[in-house]
Amino acid sequence: MHLSDRITGLFLALLGALAAWGGSRLPGVPGQEIGPAVFPMVVGIGLVLCGVMIAFGIGHSFEEEEVDEISKAPGLAAHLGRFRGAAALAPPALLLFYVFAADRLGFLLTAFVVVLAGSLAMGARFRLALPLAIAAPLLVHLVFYKLLRVPLPEGLLAAPWA
Amino acid sequence: MSQLLEAFRLVGAPDVLIAILASSIYGLVVGSLPGLSATMATALLVPVTFYLSPIAAVATIIAASAMAIFSGDIPGCLLRIPGTPASAAYTDEAYAMTRKGQAELALGAGLWFSAVGGIVGTLSLVLMAPLLAEMALSFSTFEYFWLAFLGLMCATLVARSSPIKAIASMLIGLLVSCIGIENPAGTPRFTFGITDLLGGIEPIPALVGVFAVSEVMRAMTLAEPPPMPRRKFGSILAGQWALTKRYQWPMWRGNIVGIIIGVLPGAGADMAAWVSYAMSKRFSREPEKFGTGHPEGLVEAGASNNASLASGWVPSLLFGIPGDTITAIAIGVLYMKGLNPGPTLFTERASSMYALYIIFILANIIMIPLGIAMIRIASLVLRAPRAAVMPVIVLLCAVGSFATGNNLFSVLLVGVFGVIGFVMERNGYPVAAMVLGIVMGTMVEQNFVTSLIKSDGDPLPFFERPVSAVLAAMTFAALLWPAGVWIARRLRRSAPAL
Amino acid sequence: MSITRRGMIGTAAATLALPALAQPRYPARPVQVIVPWGAGGGTDATARIVAALLEKELGQPFNVVNRTGGSGVVGHAAIAGAQPDGYTIGMITVEIAMMHWQGLTELKPTSYTPLALMNEDPPGIQVNVSSPYQDIKALADAIKASPAGRFKASGTGQGGIWHLALAGWLGAMGLRADHVRWVPSNGAAPAMQDLAAGGLDLTTCSIPEARAMLDAGRARSLAIMAAERNPQFPNVPTLKEALGIDYRTGAWRGIAGPLNLPAEIARTLTASLEKVNRSGEFREFMANRGFGVLWADAAGFAAFMERADQSLGEAMRAAGLARA
Numbered sequence: 001m002h003l004s005d006r007i008t009g010l011f012l013a014l015l016g017a018l019a020a021w022g023g024s025r026l027p028g029v030p031g032q033e034i035g036p037a038v039f040p041m042v043v044g045i046g047l048v049l050c051g052v053m054i055a056f057g058i059g060h061s062f063e064e065e066e067v068d069e070i071s072k073a074p075g076l077a078a079h080l081g082r083f084r085g086a087a088a089l090a091p092p093a094l095l096l097f098y099v100f101a102a103d104r105l106g107f108l109l110t111a112f113v114v115v116l117a118g119s120l121a122m123g124a125r126f127r128l129a130l131p132l133a134i135a136a137p138l139l140v141h142l143v144f145y146k147l148l149r150v151p152l153p154e155g156l157l158a159a160p161w162a
Numbered sequence: 163m164s165q166l167l168e169a170f171r172l173v174g175a176p177d178v179l180i181a182i183l184a185s186s187i188y189g190l191v192v193g194s195l196p197g198l199s200a201t202m203a204t205a206l207l208v209p210v211t212f213y214l215s216p217i218a219a220v221a222t223i224i225a226a227s228a229m230a231i232f233s234g235d236i237p238g239c240l241l242r243i244p245g246t247p248a249s250a251a252y253t254d255e256a257y258a259m260t261r262k263g264q265a266e267l268a269l270g271a272g273l274w275f276s277a278v279g280g281i282v283g284t285l286s287l288v289l290m291a292p293l294l295a296e297m298a299l300s301f302s303t304f305e306y307f308w309l310a311f312l313g314l315m316c317a318t319l320v321a322r323s324s325p326i327k328a329i330a331s332m333l334i335g336l337l338v339s340c341i342g343i344e345n346p347a348g349t350p351r352f353t354f355g356i357t358d359l360l361g362g363i364e365p366i367p368a369l370v371g372v373f374a375v376s377e378v379m380r381a382m383t384l385a386e387p388p389p390m391p392r393r394k395f396g397s398i399l400a401g402q403w404a405l406t407k408r409y410q411w412p413m414w415r416g417n418i419v420g421i422i423i424g425v426l427p428g429a430g431a432d433m434a435a436w437v438s439y440a441m442s443k444r445f446s447r448e449p450e451k452f453g454t455g456h457p458e459g460l461v462e463a464g465a466s467n468n469a470s471l472a473s474g475w476v477p478s479l480l481f482g483i484p485g486d487t488i489t490a491i492a493i494g495v496l497y498m499k500g501l502n503p504g505p506t507l508f509t510e511r512a513s514s515m516y517a518l519y520i521i522f523i524l525a526n527i528i529m530i531p532l533g534i535a536m537i538r539i540a541s542l543v544l545r546a547p548r549a550a551v552m553p554v555i556v557l558l559c560a561v562g563s564f565a566t567g568n569n570l571f572s573v574l575l576v577g578v579f580g581v582i583g584f585v586m587e588r589n590g591y592p593v594a595a596m597v598l599g600i601v602m603g604t605m606v607e608q609n610f611v612t613s614l615i616k617s618d619g620d621p622l623p624f625f626e627r628p629v630s631a632v633l634a635a636m637t638f639a640a641l642l643w644p645a646g647v648w649i650a651r652r653l654r655r656s657a658p659a660l
Numbered sequence: 661m662s663i664t665r666r667g668m669i670g671t672a673a674a675t676l677a678l679p680a681l682a683q684p685r686y687p688a689r690p691v692q693v694i695v696p697w698g699a700g701g702g703t704d705a706t707a708r709i710v711a712a713l714l715e716k717e718l719g720q721p722f723n724v725v726n727r728t729g730g731s732g733v734v735g736h737a738a739i740a741g742a743q744p745d746g747y748t749i750g751m752i753t754v755e756i757a758m759m760h761w762q763g764l765t766e767l768k769p770t771s772y773t774p775l776a777l778m779n780e781d782p783p784g785i786q787v788n789v790s791s792p793y794q795d796i797k798a799l800a801d802a803i804k805a806s807p808a809g810r811f812k813a814s815g816t817g818q819g820g821i822w823h824l825a826l827a828g829w830l831g832a833m834g835l836r837a838d839h840v841r842w843v844p845s846n847g848a849a850p851a852m853q854d855l856a857a858g859g860l861d862l863t864t865c866s867i868p869e870a871r872a873m874l875d876a877g878r879a880r881s882l883a884i885m886a887a888e889r890n891p892q893f894p895n896v897p898t899l900k901e902a903l904g905i906d907y908r909t910g911a912w913r914g915i916a917g918p919l920n921l922p923a924e925i926a927r928t929l930t931a932s933l934e935k936v937n938r939s940g941e942f943r944e945f946m947a948n949r950g951f952g953v954l955w956a957d958a959a960g961f962a963a964f965m966e967r968a969d970q971s972l973g974e975a976m977r978a979a980g981l982a983r984a
Contacts, residue, residue: 008589012330019337022352029347029818030838030980032611033619036347039607043336050330058326075549076382088379088584091556095375095577098560099570111557118553121382128550136554140561148206150565151692151725205699209724212708299878302859343731343764346844348818348981350764357737360730360764427853481856482872483849487698494700498708500948504875567698567728608846615843616812616859 009055016047075123090121106155107145111137169516173524178218182521185222186528189229190536193236196243196374197558199366200230202566204488208495216499217517223492224518225525228280231431231471232529235272235464236540239265243374243555247365247601248435248467250373250594255439258455265541267401271460273533274402275413279465280526282417283424283472288519291508294425294473295480301426303616304624307609308633309426313433313602315640316440317595324590331591335599336606338363344604346611358571365432365601367563367575372593374559375580378552380587386548399534409461412442416462417469424470427477430486431467432601438466472522479503479515686746686925690721693915694742694750696735698728702868702951706779706913707751709945713936718928731755733765740771742918746925749775749917754821754910757969761976762819763983769965772916773926776933777956777964779946781866782886782910783815783825784896786879788855791862796883796902799862800833803840811840814851815865818844819981821911824972825885826864827979829899832907837979855879866911867893868950885909892950909975912954912968914961930958 023040076087094114101110116133120126141159144150172178185207192203204227211219234245239256259268286294301309317332318325341352342362353359406413416438423434442462443452452459474485475492482503484490496503507515543551563572583593617623625631693711697703704726711722727735732755739750752772760768785796793799803811815822823844827837843860845851848869855863856878863870863879867890873879874893881896885908889898900906915933917926936942937955946953956964976982 002588005589008591012334015337016333019340023340026349026351029349032347032615032818034611034614036345036349036351038611039345040337040340040351043333043340047330047333047337050326050333053326054330085383087382089581090382091375091378091552092577092580094553094556095560095573095580099574099577102560102570111560114557114560115553118378118556119549122549122552124547124549128547132550132553136557140557144561144565148565149209149723150206150561151568151723152561152564205726208699208704209708212712299853299856302854302857344817344846346818348762348820348844357730357733357765360733361728427850477853480872481849481853481876481878483853490698491700494702494705497949498705498945502871502875502948504872505877506875567734568725569727569729569734571729571734604846608844612814612843612845615841618809618841 005057006055009051009053011051012054013048013051016044016049016051018044019047020044076121087121090118094118102155103153104155106157107141107152108137108157108159109155111140165512166516168513169520172217172513172517173221173520175215175217177215178221178521181214181218181221182225182524182528185226186229186525186532189226190233190532192226193230193233193245194536194540195558195562196237196241196245196377196555197370197560198245198562199370199566200227200234200246201366201487202562203227203230204491205566208491211495211498216501217514217521219495219499220492220501220518221521223488223495224521227488227492228468228471228522228525229529229532231467232273232276232533233536235276236269236537239268239272240540240544241377243377244369247369247432247597248430250369250597251432251435251439252459252463253373253594254592255453255456255459258453259457259460262455264455265544266537267405267457268455268460269537270399270402271405271457272464273530273537274399274406275416275461275464276468277526277529277533278406278413279417279420279468280472280529281523282465283421283469284519284522284526286421286469287472287476287522291476291480294421294476297422298425298427298477299481300629302627303609303613304627304630305633306426306428307606307613307624308630308637309423309429309433310602310605310609312633312637312640313429313437314598314606315637316436317592317598327591328595331586331593331595332599334586334591335596335601336603338368338596338600339603339607346608346615358569362604363575363600364566364572365597366566367572368579368600369597370559370563371576371579372583372586372597374555375576376583376587376593378555379580379584381548381552399530405457405461409458412446412458412462413465415441415445416465420466420469421473423466424473424485425476427474427483427485428605430474430489431470432486432598434470435463435467436598439463468526475518475522479507479518480505686928687718687720689747690723691746692742692748693722693724694727694735694739694748695724696727696732696739696750696753696755699726702781702949703751703753703913705949706946706951709942710751710778710915710933710936713939713942714932717932717935731759731764733759733767736767737765739916740767740918744773744918744920744922746917746921746929749915749929751778751913752916753913754968754972757965757972758819758821758824758976761973761982769962769969771919773919773921774958774961774965775915775917775921775926775929776937776958777912777914777954777961778933778937779914780910780912780952780954781868782884782890782908782952783822783864784867784870784881784884784893785829786852786855786863786865786867786870786874786881787861788858789878789880791880793882794880796897796899799882800903803830804833804835808836808839809841811861812843812859813840813862813864814843814845814854814860815848815863816845816851817847818842819976819979820844821909822848822864822866824975824979824981825909828909828975829864829885829905829907831975831978832899832905833903837975852879867896871950886952890950890952892947909971910952912964914956914965916961926958 020041023037026037028035119129192198234249238244238249238253242257244250244253256268343350343360344362420434442459477483478489563576695707714722727738742748848865851863852873
């Protein structure tokens with residue numbers, strides 16, 4: 001989402017103001033003149049200054065815009081058409097899914113879903129996505145659980161070597 | 163002399179050699195996988211070291227961490243996803259070189275100058291440890307504050323386009339570093355009642371999110387970039403000698419700066435890479451080329467961060483003072499194996515000390531052939547379909563951030579920072595500056611507050627102490643330089659009109 | 661009886677006996693040991709040696725899992741919230757008796773089934789080697805004579821156990837808890853470094869944590885706040901010996917499980933932990949690091965934690981650090 005400098009600048013200024021306000025409400029600590037409130041306030045004020053300057057166009061960026069070609073966008077983005085930007089939310093959504101499902105479904109199943117959904121969303125064919133979604137979780141589990149002794153959750157499907 | 167021979171014998175033991183080889187490969191692989199980090203790699207080695215002999219145990223930590231710091235450059239260069247915060251300093255530069263078709267030059271520079279930096283750093287450790295230790299011990303909180311501030315300033319010196327946006331990014335990073343209870347007052351800040359936030363935001367999940375996840379997010383909406391011409395990766399090392407001759411001064415500057423910064427506990431490879439990259443740009447004869455794919459910055463920063471790794475062992479070995487998480491883990495392993503840090507390590511157990519030096523040098527030497535192999539393997543990744551690589555990266559991000567603390571909250575953080583990084587980059591805010599802010603924030607605040615406590619609120623010692631004064635002068639120079647240049651330019655422009 | 665009927669009665673008898681025979685002995689599969697602190701630290705190292713020795717005793721793997729975060733709250737919460745089936749236990753540390761006073765969590769020492777107390781490290785009082793105070797009496801007198809806030813001390817973060825130790829010692833000497841100004845630090849090592857750099861007057865971290873600097877001749881330990889001298893550092897007198905003040909405290913570590921652990925399992929673990937504690941291997945490991953070994957069984961540990969909880973709460977209130 002490419003927003004104008006004015007919007008991002010104002011957002012930063014708002015963030016800075018909130019930070020400074022939140023910081024100012026922190027109680028001091030006996031024996032420390034510069035309490036926990038100072039740093040957030042200084043940073044907050046700095047953000048307000050920067051945000052205002054950016055909003056007024058002082059921090060004009062010189063990056064060229066990347067032209068998105070709808071026709072060539074992969075998988076999910078192509079399906080969403082006008083809302084193709086929302087496809088970018090797929091990876092964080094998958095991570096969120098992992099956080100909530102890993103303990104209940106177990107690592108192997110959750111990882112299977114993550115890899116399958118991820119590669120389909122990137123436009124892969126089933127004949128690539130499916131074997132990948134089976135092999136990758138198994139390999140990762142083998143290395144992390146068996147070799148590095150990381151306690152990956154078992155859930156509904158335990159690995160044969162667990 | 164007999165100690166030295168004994169040391170060679172210790173290192174030559176088959177279990178030690180196997181340990182070095184195995185952990186080198188492990189470190190290389192883990193460091194080059196986006197989503198996994200050198201810190202995670204080292205932390206996961208601890209249970210393994212339990213079963214090894216003392217020298218073998220320490221050898222695994224040394225080898226794995228040295229390799230992982232180098233191999234963090236590989237995904238940074240090829241995919242714009244740095245493996246460590248240190249690599250983040252020059253990821254954009256390296257990636258620009260890959261886009262120009264010069265990936266081998268970039269990676270080769272990373273490899274060659276990392277090895278050089280590591281060896282020079284080790285030599286400094288061997289020859290100058292006591293001297294460096296004295297220097298480290300003379301640094302009190304006042305000096306650390308200026309050093310940390312100087313480190314933060316590097317964010318602006320490095321900004322490609324808009325310095326103000328870089329400063330804003332850095333401030334966001336500083337704000338993120340405020341979260342938690344890890345502040346001098348011990349007061350929970352911005353935790354909103356969430357227990358997991360009490361410990362604050364670790365730099366690694368933020369780094370992984372902001373680079374790796376946001377890169378995958380970008381890939382979701384953009385067409386597949388034109389496939390790179392299918393040519394075999396040329397020799398990785400060809401051209402490195404030419405680079406060495408051309409950029410001798412930057413290389414040595416990087417080595418020295420890296421050694422000095424590494425010796426100071428708390429200032430680690432991350433800061434060394436940033437400061438060196440900024441210095442490279444500031445002192446270069448071709449500063450306008452930086453950011454377009456220019457190897458000079460890679461030479462200096464690559465040497466610096468590996469040199470700092472080696473010299474970072476000085477306070478660890480001499481005083482048991484960790485420079486960063488990795489050395490903290492290493493110190494723990496040293497203690498566990500009866501190689502207590504301290505002068506006894508140099509006197510009674512001198513052969514073990516020499517053995518450690520030999521292992522350092524050995525690790526940096528075998529980094530070259532192993533690194534070349536790793537680079538070639540990694541380059542195959544460029545040929546694999548994006549739709550296969552990206553989802554696996556997401557999976558690795560999840561597992562990698564979970565593995566360090568066995569906490570699912572880290573995975574959530576990675577996702578959140580992914581979104582933040584994506585939005586920031588889209589709008590021209592350099593995320594690397596934000597990561598720098600997160601890494602350095604605590605150091606700045608901690609040293610500022612404690613210094614004022616010690617001086618009873620008096621700000622003078624910040625400027626009176628000799629080293630402080632020097633660092634303060636450097637900081638102000640760095641701050642005022644761009645302003646001075648800007649003013650000079652305006653004056654020159656308006657002069658003819660008069 | 662024909663063979664068939666004898667066979668049938670035999671089979672029936674055997675089938676009835678099966679449940680009793682099939683009862684698996686604890687532990688029947690690997691046990692997880694949660695450590696609320698990071699890999700490589702003192703708590704982590706102690707937990708790992710205990711886990712390794714438990715594995716030898718009980719024959720099943722005891723895997724140490726670091727659950728860091730929230731300054732120890734996350735790990736302690738993980739131990740308290742685990743299934744009370746004996747397959748998840750953990751190492752709890754002195755912070756459990758401090759965190760609820762700070763309002764960081766609801767967890768207290770009584771939120772666990774205590775199994776055994778394994779170690780306690782009392783704080784020492786360290787000064788720079790070129791400090792004008794060569795012994796604890798000189799230092800104590802100087803502190804008493806000085807205006808409040810002149811002396812600066814460190815050793816851990818604000819409100820940490822070593823901060824409380826200093827406050828308690830000052831209180832025992834009849835001074836205000838903040839008579840010596842506390843400079844918070846990120847742990848003992850940076851504090852010792854600052855001490856050696858001349859930035860502090862004293863530190864009150866544990867002697868093992870100060871050891872490297874002591875060995876390097878950069879710092880000197882003037883006293884230890886314990887009942888007895890640490891055999892690893894026999895030249896350091898106790899506060900009682902040197903000043904006549906019987907003030908002692910310490911950072912401790914023990915093994916515990918979630919509440920409502922079956923009594924049989926708890927007994928097995930405590931018995932094994934006692935063997936581990938008294939083993940040569942454990943003692944040698946702890947001696948090498950200079951960590952103090954202590955032993956208390958489940959009931960002793962519970963009483964110990966109760967006392968610690970009370971006294972730490974008092975100390976925190978006196979120092980103005982309590983929030984709950």
